[in-house]
Amino acid sequence: MTAVTAQPSPSRRPGASALAAIGHPVPPLDDADASPHTFPDGGTWRTEIPSVEGPESLAAVIEEARRLDVPVHRVSQGSGIWMLTDSEITEMVGACGEQDMELCLFTGPRGTWDIGGSTRTPSGGAGLRARGHDAVAGSVEDALRAVELGVRCLLVADEGVLWTLHRMRTQGLLPADTTLKVSALIGPVNPAAYAVYEQLGGDSLNVPSDLTPQHLTEIRRVSRAPMDMYVEAPDELGGYVRMYEIAELIRRGAPLYLKFGLSRAAGIYPYGAHLRDHALATARERVRRARLALDLLARHGADNGMSPLGARLPGKLRRFPTEGS
Template sequence: MTAHPHPFVPGLPALESLDLAGTGAAPPASAHAFPDGGAWRLEIPSVEGPDALHTVLAAADEYDVPLHRVSQGSGVGMLTDAEITAMVQASTERDVELCLFVRPGANWDVGAAAASAAGSVSARSRGTTQLAAGVAQAERAVGLGVRSLLVADEGLLWVLHELRERGDLPADTQFKVSVMAAPANPAALRVQEFLGADTVNVPSDLTTHQLAELRAASAATLDFYVEAPDNIGGFVRHHEIAEIVRVCAPVYVKFGLRNCPDVYPAGGHIAATVGAAARERVRRARIGLDELARTPDAPRMSAVGERAQPALQRFRRP
């Protein structure tokens, strides 16, 4: 990978004038984009039900934040049919993609490995029963109009992709790999692409050089927490948003929320927390977008309502 001079970074000219700019070369810009030519889209995660979704939509109007996708983490199984239908309707009316998590996973199960210091299976499907439960939740969600599913297990990802390939799931269904199964190296990202992933959460603690290495290995759309929840590191990288987009495009920039309790599974007992956090995520997105706007030649946003993904490679069955 060839070295590249640093792009514009706010504050860097002042450091250069004092001979404090450093010596490192910047990673290369991505050669990829969304099909409409845009470099980035915006996602608000942890939108846990119809009330939270309405809160996010209202806050997006208030803060003038473009919404491409909202995602939910409690899982399809924690929503009623009526709640899913209401979310599908509200997101369709605003031309926003709705992504629901297909669970359960090991971290909700009776096994101890999910809580162990080493060898954790995280949120991956544990045994055939959980694998089948994930398939059933996917089938239920698409039957109610959902066309974007969040997956935290490579086996479940491949199964759902195979079902999509043979027409058991709609051809326009998209699969998004959860940060709980995030690939941390180029080979792992390529494997998830081959297994059927359309968009892939990558770890938020990767350097921009490491992100460039992942991008060089795959054209799959990346999902990146510009601000990460505490349980995946609590990183706040608003000041790097332009460089992250430059290196990762096409990328969904995501605004989680540091210093916020884990709300999964959400419900009426913590509705006030869920709603307040949802609104604050949109405000954080406004902060990130303002940082991006202050960058000369800021990367182009993909149009709101666009959900097409780059053409990708898949494993071929014998």
């Protein structure tokens, strides 16, 4: 697959020809629903393999991606920067650099990993956010350590941490090309919230996988910030499998990162060697799921909008003013 910047071409909808042949009505596509936005390189979609928890899992992803010819723009980790040694982070940065692949690591203590119990109540409490000053400070410490080791994408699950890291970026405390990815754990569910996360500093925003195509169109009427979406979501995020909708999700949600989670798989956060076999097996299967999804895109004639490998920046986005701006 190669990246293109040409105008989008019509794509075949699942089953359209056969349904039309038997007189079954096929709803027409509405051009007004399509996103007018792209990545800066002109592409409409990129790929992400999540839950890549260390160098060994990353090696498994790279090997499987090569075997199955799966283009991977980004890999992300969920356990947290604090769960990796300096040498592990450095190894991952080097391996991703060789593959023109972005590495995104999760910042800070959050939610169930501190002494707060509200996340275990039926209401879920405040979710997996950073509780108190010390949790924010821990996230900052993680961010500084990661960028010193060469990481340029940070995963964030708290609005305050997001705004803090964005202000650090504008003041030169983080490299200017650092990108901030909003986690699915706090993903916005309406256009107003999406616009707020963009202005707080979000460069890539993970929306919940149960949003409808119409919801994506509503978001694209107010924001061009890149969107992340699990095409297959892990069970803890709903377990949704939306492969047959990929072409429409791209049409409505571009610029869009297609994320390949894994339904019916046990969670691995925080990861350790006791989960090694499971982590490696699920890493490989996520890449295989990506191959299945990309095959569907190709079969429907909708695979022509991929960004080139190595592309990672979001383009110019809207921000709230920071001190001194």
